[in-house]
Amino acid sequence: xxxxxxxxxxxxxxxxxxxxxxxxxxxxxxxPSVSPPALSLETGQxxxxxxxxxxxxxxxxxxxxxxxxxxxxxxxxxxWLDYALIFGSGSEFxxxxxxxxxxxxxxxxxxxxxxSIADVAVWTGLAGAGQRWESLRKSKKYQNLARWFNSISAExxxxxxxxxxxxxxxxxxxxxxxxxxxxxxxxxxxSTAVENGVHSTETSGARTFEVDLxxxxxxxxxxRFAPEPSGYLHIGHSKAALxxxxxxxxxxxxxxxxxDDTNPDKESSEFVDNLLKDIETLGIKYSEITYxxxxxxxxxxxAEKLIREGKAYVDDTPREKMQQERMDGIESSCRNNSVExxxxxxxxxxxxxxxxxxCCVRGxxxxxxxxxxxxxxxxxxxxxxPHHRIGAKYKxxxxxxxxxxxxxxxxxxxxxxRSSEYHDRNDQYYRIQTDMGFxxxxxxxxxxxxxxxxxxxxxxxxxxVQNGKVESWDDPRFPTVQGIxxxxxxxxxxxxxxxxxxxxxxxxxxxxxxxxxxxxxxxDPVCPRHTAVIEERRVLxxxxxxxxxxxxxxxxxxxxxxxxGEKAVTYSNRLWIEYADAxxxxxxxxxxxxxxxxAIVKEIKKDENGIITQLVGVLHLEGNVKKTKLKLTWLPxxxxxxRLTLVDFDYLITKKKLEEDEDFVDVVxxxxxxxxxxxxxxxxxxxxxxxxxxxxxxxYYRCDVPMIRPSKPIVLFAIPDGKQQTVAK
Numbered sequence: 001x002x003x004x005x006x007x008x009x010x011x012x013x014x015x016x017x018x019x020x021x022x023x024x025x026x027x028x029x030x031x032p033s034v035s036p037p038a039l040s041l042e043t044g045q046x047x048x049x050x051x052x053x054x055x056x057x058x059x060x061x062x063x064x065x066x067x068x069x070x071x072x073x074x075x076x077x078x079x080w081l082d083y084a085l086i087f088g089s090g091s092e093f094x095x096x097x098x099x100x101x102x103x104x105x106x107x108x109x110x111x112x113x114x115x116s117i118a119d120v121a122v123w124t125g126l127a128g129a130g131q132r133w134e135s136l137r138k139s140k141k142y143q144n145l146a147r148w149f150n151s152i153s154a155e156x157x158x159x160x161x162x163x164x165x166x167x168x169x170x171x172x173x174x175x176x177x178x179x180x181x182x183x184x185x186x187x188x189x190x191s192t193a194v195e196n197g198v199h200s201t202e203t204s205g206a207r208t209f210e211v212d213l214x215x216x217x218x219x220x221x222x223x224r225f226a227p228e229p230s231g232y233l234h235i236g237h238s239k240a241a242l243x244x245x246x247x248x249x250x251x252x253x254x255x256x257x258x259x260d261d262t263n264p265d266k267e268s269s270e271f272v273d274n275l276l277k278d279i280e281t282l283g284i285k286y287s288e289i290t291y292x293x294x295x296x297x298x299x300x301x302x303a304e305k306l307i308r309e310g311k312a313y314v315d316d317t318p319r320e321k322m323q324q325e326r327m328d329g330i331e332s333s334c335r336n337n338s339v340e341x342x343x344x345x346x347x348x349x350x351x352x353x354x355x356x357x358x359c360c361v362r363g364x365x366x367x368x369x370x371x372x373x374x375x376x377x378x379x380x381x382x383x384x385x386p387h388h389r390i391g392a393k394y395k396x397x398x399x400x401x402x403x404x405x406x407x408x409x410x411x412x413x414x415x416x417x418r419s420s421e422y423h424d425r426n427d428q429y430y431r432i433q434t435d436m437g438f439x440x441x442x443x444x445x446x447x448x449x450x451x452x453x454x455x456x457x458x459x460x461x462x463x464x465v466q467n468g469k470v471e472s473w474d475d476p477r478f479p480t481v482q483g484i485x486x487x488x489x490x491x492x493x494x495x496x497x498x499x500x501x502x503x504x505x506x507x508x509x510x511x512x513x514x515x516x517x518x519x520x521x522x523x524d525p526v527c528p529r530h531t532a533v534i535e536e537r538r539v540l541x542x543x544x545x546x547x548x549x550x551x552x553x554x555x556x557x558x559x560x561x562x563x564x565g566e567k568a569v570t571y572s573n574r575l576w577i578e579y580a581d582a583x584x585x586x587x588x589x590x591x592x593x594x595x596x597x598x599a600i601v602k603e604i605k606k607d608e609n610g611i612i613t614q615l616v617g618v619l620h621l622e623g624n625v626k627k628t629k630l631k632l633t634w635l636p637x638x639x640x641x642x643r644l645t646l647v648d649f650d651y652l653i654t655k656k657k658l659e660e661d662e663d664f665v666d667v668v669x670x671x672x673x674x675x676x677x678x679x680x681x682x683x684x685x686x687x688x689x690x691x692x693x694x695x696x697x698x699x700y701y702r703c704d705v706p707m708i709r710p711s712k713p714i715v716l717f718a719i720p721d722g723k724q725q726t727v728a729k
Contacts, residue, residue: 002026003053005037010167011050012128013084013121014039014057019159020120021061051081058117065114076111080118082562086525087125092560093132098521101142102492105499106283108148115152123152127160127168213247213415214442221253222414225284226292226404229259229388230266231458232473232480233278236419239449239498244417245284246499247444254287256411260404261293262397264385266458272388274473278481281491290411292403293389299398300350302406302436303361303380307342311435312379314345316359326375331367335376349382352395357382363402365431373428377401405429409438416441419448449501450509453651454479460664464652469668476704476717477649477672487649488692488702488719493519509657517722523692523700528557528564530684531594531633532644532695535677539582540637541615543599546573550636555595557683567683569595574637576679581632582612590623592631594696598623633696640682643713646701648674680714687714 003018005011007029014037018025031037039047039056047053058067058077068074086096100122103110110118126133126149137146153160213221223244227237248255257279261267279286306312315322315334325332337345348356361380369375379402386392398406408416418426426443433440448456455461456479464470464478474482485491497515501508550572558564575593582604585591590600600623603616625631635641655667680695687693687703694700695716705715 001042002028002040003037004028004031004040006031006033006035008033009037011037011053012124012167013081013117014050014054015167016124016160016163017054017057017061017066017117017120019163020115020156021057021063021066022159023057023061054081054117054121063115065112066116068116069112069114073112073116077116077118079563080110081121083526084118084121084125085562086560087122087129092525093129094136095521095525097126097133097136097142097145099525101145102490102496102518102522104144104148105492105495115155119148119152123149127164130168213251213444216247216251216415219252220414221247221251222412223248223253223255223417224258224408224411224413225255225279225286226258226260227275228263228266228400228458229261229268229271229275230263231271231461232274232478232482233282234456234458234461234478234480235451235454235484235494235498236449236456236479238282238481238494239446239501240417240419241279241282241284242495242498243446245282247415247417248285253414255284256288256290256413257284257286258290258292258407258411260400261291261387261389262400262403264383264387264397268388274482281481281485282495283491290407291389292398292407293387295403295407295410296390296394296398298410299403299406300396303398303402304343304346306363306379306435307346307361308339310339310364312342312361312363313337314342314349314359315362315376316345326367326372329368329375332362332376335364335367349380349396352382352384356395357384363432363435365428371424371427373401373425374431377428401425401428402432405433405438405441406436408441409433409436413441415444417444417446420445421448447501447508449498450657451479452509452511452656453653454512455653455658455664463665469652469672477652486702486704487717488523488700489515489519490522490692493522512720513722515722516720519719520700520721523719524694526558526561526564527692527694527700528567529559529694529696530557530567530681531635532646532678532680532684532698533576533633533635534578534580535643535679537579537611538576538679539579539612539615541575541577541582541599541601541617541634543573543575543617543619544602545618547571548573550638567681569681570636570638570640571596572636572638575634576637577615577632577634579612581630582615584630585615589630590620590628591617592623592625592628594631594633596634597621598625598628635679635681638682641679642682642685642707642710644678644680644684645713645715646676646678646695646698646718647704647715648676648718650674677713684714692719 001024003014003025010029015025015027036048037050037053039053047056055067065073068077086092109115110122136142137149225241225244227233244255247253259272303312313335314337315332317325317332317334322332345356345359346361349359350356359382360378362376363379365374365376367375378399380396380398382395383397384395387394423445429443430440450456461478465473470477473480474486476483476487484494493515497518550570552568552570554566555569556562556564557567585601585604587601587604590598592598598620599617600620601615601617604612605614605616607613650669650672652669652672653664653667654669658664658667685707687706689703689706691703692700693703700719700721701716702719703714704717707714
C-alpha cells in the first residue's frame with residue numbers, strides 16, 4: 001500500500017499504527033500542502049483523510065482490539081480520535097493533558113484492556129509536541145499520563161523509535177521515554193494499573209506516594225475496609241477505602257469489605273445498599289463482603305471464654321459513674337466478682353432481662369494505665385432494638401473495641417488501616433488480641449482527611465437530615481460521595497485528590513478549592529458550552545438592520561472538542577441580553593455578540609426610574625472583535641427558549657475549623673442554597689440528569705433535573721471551579 005501525504009503534514013497516528021501493527025506502507029510525501037492524505041490500496045482503490053486511514057489500519061491489523069472488540073469499544077475509539085486533535089491546539093494542550101491524566105488514573109489503556117488506535121493517536125499527539133510534552137513529562141505534573149506514555153514507548157520500542165527518528169526528529173520524546181522505562185525497578189516501584197481500581201502512580205521513579213506496610217509480603221497481604229452502615233460514604237471514608245485498595249494493589253493482595261454492624265440503633269439496610277453503591281463508584285475491587293454480625297455466635301463464645309479465664313467481668317455500675325471511675329483510675333466494685341457471679345449476670349444479659357439490662361461486660365486490663373483506653377473497656381452491652389439483618393435474635397451486642405481485633409484475626413487480616421484518631425486505642429487493640437490468644441494483626445495509621453467548613457461526623461450529618469437542613473444524604477451540600485458527585489464532581493478528580501494526599505500521618509486541614517480545581521481540569525476540555533440569560537430585568541436589544549425572518553446556524557458545542565456535538569442557534573433582530581451587560585454599554589459603543597459578530601448600540605431607552613428597558617442598535621459584522629471591550633452572550637427573543645433554575649450552594653457551617661468543645665449547631669449557616677431563574681437556548685431541552693455543561697460567562701453546571709415539561713424549569717447545580725468565593729465567613 002502507498003501512503004501519499006503533504007511533506008509538511010504527515011498523518012502521524014496512521015504511520016505509527018502501521019509500524020506497531022507491522023503493516024507495510026510505502027510513504028510518498030508528494031502531495032501539495034493542505035491536501036488530505038490518501039491511501040492507495042493494492043486493488044487500486046483509494047481512501048482519503050487521516051482518521052479514515054487510521055481506522056482502516058485498525059481494522060486490517062492482527063492486533064486484538066486494535067479498533068475495538070465490539071461496536072461500543074469502536075465508538076469509544078472514534079470519540080478519542082476526535083479528542084486527540086486537541087493536542088495539536090497550542091492553547092488547549094495542557095488542558096487536554098490534564099483530562100487524559102485524570103482518565104488514566106483508573107485505566108491502563110484508553111479503551112478496554114488492550115492497546116488501540118486511540119492510544120496511538122494520543123501518543124503521537126504527545127510525542128509530536130516535542131519539548132513541550134517532554135518538559136511536562138519530566139515535571140511529574142501528569143504522572144498517570146506519563147506512566148501510560150512511557151509504558152507504550154517501552155512496549156513498542158523498536159517500531160516507535162524508528163517512527164520517531166524518521167518523522168519527529170529532535171521534536172520527539174518517545175526514544176527518551178522508552179529508554180527511561182527500561183531502567184531497572186524494584187518490585188515495589190514497578191508501574192501498576194488496575195482495571196476499575198486504584199493504582200500507585202509510579203512513573204519513572206516518581207510516585208504520588210510510597211510507604212511500606214510493616215512485615216508485608218507480596219501476595220500475602222489482606223486488608224479490610226470496614227464502614228459502619230449508619231450513613232452514606234463520605235470523603236473521609238473515601239480516603240480509607242482508596243488507601244486499602246492502593247496497598248492491596250501494591251502488594252498483590254486483597255481487600256475485603258466488612259460492615260461493622262454492631263449498633264442496631266443507628267444502622268439500616270438502606271445504608272448498606274448505599275455504601276456498596278459508593279464503594280463501586282470509587283472503583284474499589286474487593287474480594288468479598290462480610291458482616292461483623294456473621295460472627296456474633298463466635299464473639300459471644302469468646303466473651304464467655306474471657307469471663308471464665310478471669311480476663312473479663314460483668315459490671316452493673318451506672319454509666320456516668322463508670323466513666324468517671326475510668327477517668328480517675330478507680331476500679332469498679334464489680335471487678336473482683338467471682339467467675340460464677342459474672343457468668344450468672346452474663347446469662348441475664350443474654351436474656352435481656354431487667355437485671356441484665358443494667359449490666360455490661362468489661363475487659364479486665366489495667367485501671368491504672370496512663371492510656372485510658374486500657375482502663376477496662378466495655379466489650380458487650382445490652383440493646384433490645386432489632387438488628388436490620390437478623391432481627392430480634394440477640395439482646396446483646398459487642399462494642400467496636402471488642403469485635404474489631406477478633407474479626408480482623410478470624411478473617412485473616414494482615415494489616416488493619418486506621419486513621420490516627422484511633423492512635424491511643426492501638427495498645428488496647430493489641431492487648432485484646434493477646435488476651436484472645438490470636439496472632440498480631442499489624443495496624444497502619446494514616447491521617448484523617450479534614451476539609452474546611454465541613455462536618456464529617458455521621459451523627460452531625462444525621463442532624464442536618466433529620467432537621468430538614470438538607471434534602472437527604474445525597475444532598476449536594478453534603479461531603480458524602482453521592483453528594484459531591486451530585487454537585488458535579490467527577491470521581492476521577494476525587495481519587496486524584498485523595499491519592500495526592502498519600503498515606504501520610506500528618507494532620508492537614510484541606511481546602512475544597514484544590515479538589516474543585518482538579519475537577520475543572522477534567523471537565524473543561526470536553527463539556528459542552530451553552531448560553532443562558534438571567535430572567536430578572538433582562539433587556540431587549542433590537543437590531544434595526546437585523547434579520548426580520550430568523551435563521552438558524554449549526555454551531556459546535558465546544559469549539560475545540562468535536563465530541564461535544566453540535567447545536568442549532570437562532571439569529572434574530574430581537575435579542576435578550578442581561579441587565580448587568582446593558583448597564584455597561586454606552587450610546588454609540590461597538591460591542592461583540594458572541595458567535596455572530598459586532599454591533600453598534602445607537603440608543604438606550606429607560607423608564608422614569610432610570611431602569612434600562614430596551615437597547616436599539618445596528619449590526620456591524622465587518623467590525624474587529626478584538627477591539628471591542630464587551631463580548632456579550634445573548635439569546636433570541638423566541639418561544640423556543642427553555643426555563644432554567646440555576647442553583648448555587650454554600651458551606652453548611654460558617655466556621656473553617658470546629659473546635660472539639662464547640663457545638664456545631666451554633667455555627668450552622670442560615671443560607672446555603674440560592675436559586676436564580678434564567679432562560680436557556682433551545683438545545684438545552686435535550687440535557688439529561690448528570691450532564692455537565694458550561695454556561696458561557698457563568699461557569700460550570702450539572703443537570704440535576706432535566707426537562708420534564710415546558711412549564712417546569714430545568715434545574716442546574718453550579719459546580720465550583722476552585723476560585724469562587726462563598727458567603728461563609
